[in-house]
Amino acid sequence: MSTFQVDLRGMVDLLSRNLYSGPRVYIRELLQNGLDAIEARSALDPECPRRVTITIEGRTLKCRDSGIGLTEEEAAGLLSTIGASSKRDELGMARSDFLGQFGIGMLSCFMISDSITVYSRSAKSPDSPTVIWEGKTEGTYTTQPLSASDPHNLGEAGTEVVLEAHPGEPWIDPDTVRALVDEFASLLPISIEVRSDSASTFHGNETPVWELEPSQQQQWCDEHLASSGMDIIPIDVPAAGVKGIAVVSQRPNTLSSSNHTVYAKKMLVSRTCEGIVPQWAYFVRFIGNANYLRLTASREQLSDDELLENTREAIGSEIRTWLEEMAKHSPSRFNEFISTHAMGLRAVAMRDPYMLDLTARYVPMESTVGAAPILTLLSSEETIRYTRTADQYRALADVAASQSIVLVNAGYAYDEELINALMTDPRYSTLAQKLQLVDPSELLDAFEECSLSEQAEAMDLMLLAAEAIDPSDCEVVLRRFTPITLPALYLPDPDFAERHVQRNSQAQASKLWAGIMGVTDPFANSKPPRLVLNRSNSLVTRLIVASRSPQTAVSVLRGLYVQSLLAGRQTLGPKERAWAAQLLGSLLDSALGTTDN
Numbered sequence: 001m002s003t004f005q006v007d008l009r010g011m012v013d014l015l016s017r018n019l020y021s022g023p024r025v026y027i028r029e030l031l032q033n034g035l036d037a038i039e040a041r042s043a044l045d046p047e048c049p050r051r052v053t054i055t056i057e058g059r060t061l062k063c064r065d066s067g068i069g070l071t072e073e074e075a076a077g078l079l080s081t082i083g084a085s086s087k088r089d090e091l092g093m094a095r096s097d098f099l100g101q102f103g104i105g106m107l108s109c110f111m112i113s114d115s116i117t118v119y120s121r122s123a124k125s126p127d128s129p130t131v132i133w134e135g136k137t138e139g140t141y142t143t144q145p146l147s148a149s150d151p152h153n154l155g156e157a158g159t160e161v162v163l164e165a166h167p168g169e170p171w172i173d174p175d176t177v178r179a180l181v182d183e184f185a186s187l188l189p190i191s192i193e194v195r196s197d198s199a200s201t202f203h204g205n206e207t208p209v210w211e212l213e214p215s216q217q218q219q220w221c222d223e224h225l226a227s228s229g230m231d232i233i234p235i236d237v238p239a240a241g242v243k244g245i246a247v248v249s250q251r252p253n254t255l256s257s258s259n260h261t262v263y264a265k266k267m268l269v270s271r272t273c274e275g276i277v278p279q280w281a282y283f284v285r286f287i288g289n290a291n292y293l294r295l296t297a298s299r300e301q302l303s304d305d306e307l308l309e310n311t312r313e314a315i316g317s318e319i320r321t322w323l324e325e326m327a328k329h330s331p332s333r334f335n336e337f338i339s340t341h342a343m344g345l346r347a348v349a350m351r352d353p354y355m356l357d358l359t360a361r362y363v364p365m366e367s368t369v370g371a372a373p374i375l376t377l378l379s380s381e382e383t384i385r386y387t388r389t390a391d392q393y394r395a396l397a398d399v400a401a402s403q404s405i406v407l408v409n410a411g412y413a414y415d416e417e418l419i420n421a422l423m424t425d426p427r428y429s430t431l432a433q434k435l436q437l438v439d440p441s442e443l444l445d446a447f448e449e450c451s452l453s454e455q456a457e458a459m460d461l462m463l464l465a466a467e468a469i470d471p472s473d474c475e476v477v478l479r480r481f482t483p484i485t486l487p488a489l490y491l492p493d494p495d496f497a498e499r500h501v502q503r504n505s506q507a508q509a510s511k512l513w514a515g516i517m518g519v520t521d522p523f524a525n526s527k528p529p530r531l532v533l534n535r536s537n538s539l540v541t542r543l544i545v546a547s548r549s550p551q552t553a554v555s556v557l558r559g560l561y562v563q564s565l566l567a568g569r570q571t572l573g574p575k576e577r578a579w580a581a582q583l584l585g586s587l588l589d590s591a592l593g594t595t596d597n
Helices: 008-020 025-044 072-077 104-111 172-186 214-225 305-328 333-351 354-363 372-379 390-402 414-424 440-444 451-458 457-466 496-508 511-519 538-546 550-567 572-597
Strands: 051-057 060-065 113-121 130-138 140-145 158-163 191-195 200-203 231-237 241-249 261-265 267-273 284-290 383-387 405-409 435-437 475-479 488-493 530-534
Touching: 008 435, 008 538, 025 051, 025 060, 025 158, 025 172, 051 172, 051 405, 060 200, 072 130, 072 140, 104 113, 104 158, 104 284, 140 200, 172 200, 172 267, 200 435, 214 231, 214 405, 231 284, 231 305, 241 305, 284 305, 305 333, 305 354, 333 354, 354 414, 354 550, 372 405, 372 414, 383 475, 390 405, 390 440, 390 488, 390 550, 405 440, 414 435, 440 488, 440 530, 451 457, 457 475, 488 550, 496 572, 530 538, 550 572
Parallel strands: 051 191, 261 284, 383 405, 383 435, 475 530
Antiparallel strands: 051 060, 060 158, 113 130, 113 158, 130 140, 191 200, 231 241, 241 284, 261 267, 488 530
């Protein structure tokens, strides 16, 4: 009896806890070993049978292949030494000609069984005897040829692996085994039979979706992905032996890079494979086969090496070509794609120069001249400004439009980041200089100044305004502007929200900290927001006259202030809410008084 040149119990623990996702992979490893053995025999005899038979009897599972088999010498070395080649994976296991040589793959069987028995007969010689190899988790193994009269002799070349499952082991249930065979090996170019007391079923040799006709591909996607997708992009990267399809989602996707299904030589690697598609192409789901890409030790992910990087770039290039062709020849479908994925495209635009260009050229942004891509807006001769919040945009849109200023709403997710990316990209930096954050002072400067006589006439009103509304909260000014139907306009500072938070923090801090915060206040020199009264509006004209009645004028001023805050969707503070309640109460009292009279 010999012993493994490894700590086998420790290895099995490593496999189950750190390497494989779970015991289910033992079926994949058995099938992989069988496939590799068949491919090796095919090199000697192209007409050899290509079949694997799995038989389940109680707790016993037998996996028989028609492969090249093992000689006595080869069986003696089976699993006895780790790292028998200069080409090794992360565990020191050899991975050269085939995906799964006898070695680490066989060790995975110890996750469901305490023993592995292998009967094998080599195809290299017609007189080759059947040899038996028996290994146990305690770290021992035996190898010997069988006598001619032994009932376990194999009648033809191939290998049979026998496992005695742990009591109650669920992974040996016939229905579970069939499901695992379908999951991992449905595309393998061999016939796989699963036998049990209840039935015999056949698996494998299915046609991959990427080899189907386009109409059949759509039907397959409907059945397996619950959607045929917006489009299906054929993928072909000969250098990596990659062929497949990229299904374009009909729904907005999360920014996931791990929803891809990858096969290696038609054996399933993973349905959540990472790294095969560029992160910016989040809107596609790749399904395909890779003949030359390296796998990790567990064979459940792709190894992140130079070939994978080149493959990822090649797939990205094919997706970009699809986008450009669709934009040129199918504008309606392209607009549908943009509409569906606008949010995600903005999100990935900061990560990839191509997606930044695509988003800037095609994804529309809300503006006072209608929804249009940012580069289209910048190509005009108009003055372009943007707001950081949707509320500020709504408050300023009408007035900006009346002053021939194009206002862009960058208040939605990723809009401001997109603008900042454009400003720092050398391709657009010159053009992007036209685009600046809106400064309410700029709008105020564009308003028509009142004449000296109008200013003198409104002097009493402006003095009352300083008493009615704290100038540190809001400065009241008088101008003429359009539309004349608007009596007042609230112009918030661009950094009003940050300044509001800073002020609240100072108010709640201790005296010591308040002093320190005051010294470091970044908004100490900022001008307060403004309430602009429109001298062209009839209500303001009447208010100037009403200033001779201070109480009435103060109530109306505060009412206009609250109304302007609400119109601009600004947050009302305790003081403003109290004014709103008082004004509403006065309005209701006035209405009831009129009814009584």
